[in-house]
Amino acid sequence: MTPDAFQDYYPDDYAQCYGCGRLNPHGLQIRSRWDGEHAVATFEPRPYHTAVPGFVYGGLIASLIDCHGTGTAAAAAYRAAGRARRAGAPFRFVTAALHVDYLRPTPMGTPLTLRAHVKELKGRKVVVGVELSAGGEVCARGEVVAVQMPDRMMSA
Amino acid sequence: MTPDAFQDYYPDDYAQCYGCGRLNPHGLQIRSRWDGEHAVATFEPRPYHTAVPGFVYGGLIASLIDCHGTGTAAAAAYRAAGRARRAGAPFRFVTAALHVDYLRPTPMGTPLTLRAHVKELKGRKVVVGVELSAGGEVCARGEVVAVQMPDRMMSA
Numbered sequence: 001m002t003p004d005a006f007q008d009y010y011p012d013d014y015a016q017c018y019g020c021g022r023l024n025p026h027g028l029q030i031r032s033r034w035d036g037e038h039a040v041a042t043f044e045p046r047p048y049h050t051a052v053p054g055f056v057y058g059g060l061i062a063s064l065i066d067c068h069g070t071g072t073a074a075a076a077a078y079r080a081a082g083r084a085r086r087a088g089a090p091f092r093f094v095t096a097a098l099h100v101d102y103l104r105p106t107p108m109g110t111p112l113t114l115r116a117h118v119k120e121l122k123g124r125k126v127v128v129g130v131e132l133s134a135g136g137e138v139c140a141r142g143e144v145v146a147v148q149m150p151d152r153m154m155s156a
Numbered sequence: 157m158t159p160d161a162f163q164d165y166y167p168d169d170y171a172q173c174y175g176c177g178r179l180n181p182h183g184l185q186i187r188s189r190w191d192g193e194h195a196v197a198t199f200e201p202r203p204y205h206t207a208v209p210g211f212v213y214g215g216l217i218a219s220l221i222d223c224h225g226t227g228t229a230a231a232a233a234y235r236a237a238g239r240a241r242r243a244g245a246p247f248r249f250v251t252a253a254l255h256v257d258y259l260r261p262t263p264m265g266t267p268l269t270l271r272a273h274v275k276e277l278k279g280r281k282v283v284v285g286v287e288l289s290a291g292g293e294v295c296a297r298g299e300v301v302a303v304q305m306p307d308r309m310m311s312a
Contacts, residue, residue, distance in 0.1 A: 019215045049174050058251045098214065098258075099255045153208055
């Protein structure tokens with residue numbers, strides 16, 4: 001049994017995201033889950049997600065880190081508040097800042113693993129560190145500064 | 157007359173990139189040009205490039221900044237070397253680090269403008285600053301640390 005993903009709990013209005021929206025048929029549909037204190041996700045790049053032949057496109061890597069990071073931020077906020085994920089007004093986070101260090105070229109043809117941990121959780125802000133690996137080797141390391149979505153985005 | 161884009165000069169082997177490869181029919185096909193000391197590009201997000209309804213997906217913004225940044229790095233390296241873009245072995249850059257500050261939500265339904273400038277050019281490394289605007293308002297600011305492509309990627 002695979003546990004539900006964080007993104008399964010996003011209300012429909014917030015499930016349109018190109019990176020992680022379950023209702024966006026064109027998108028990446030990233031799905032993130034707790035594994036103890038870490039949040040994990042896997043993603044298999046499509047053949048056209050390439051930079052140069054044989055290697056994964058860096059913008060895809062940034063996108064995976066971004067959505068896995070904001071999903072982890074939301075899940076951590078629920079956990080910290082001791083709230084069930086379907087109860088009450090949804091916590092939904094957006095990215096204030098994204099940083100990615102590309103440590104080595106990421107090979108195509110193998111699933112990518114994302115592993116995130118919460119570095120800081122304070123008020124409306126959560127800082128999440130994310131490692132992206134291929135074949136057991138860390139290829140990129142990122143940091144996502146996530147903030148609770150401003151009201152002007154929620155009323156769009 | 158629209159001048160040729162930097163990416164028009166990439167050899168076919170390097171024109172497969174999801175972000176800026178002219179030979180990747182699934183990709184974004186970003187095209188960057190000089191405008192004096194700045195490099196500019198425009199991109200019109202597709203309806204599915206959304207975060208929440210009405211706003212552009214942050215991973216797309218990161219991808220645009222990344223490819224416009226590395227394209228600018230390559231063009232700046234040619235200019236600094238006083239070389240024509242079709243002559244000799246190609247300069248091609250990859251991203252060592254990417255940082256994006258999301259200053260405000262980026263609205264859908266209007267073309268995005270990217271404006272880059274070279275902050276540092278030294279040896280095999282070029283640092284490029286990029287601003288992304290919508291409707292005349294800067295929505296995101298990024299920095300790309302680009303390095304000349306390692307040989308192990310060129311022989312893939």
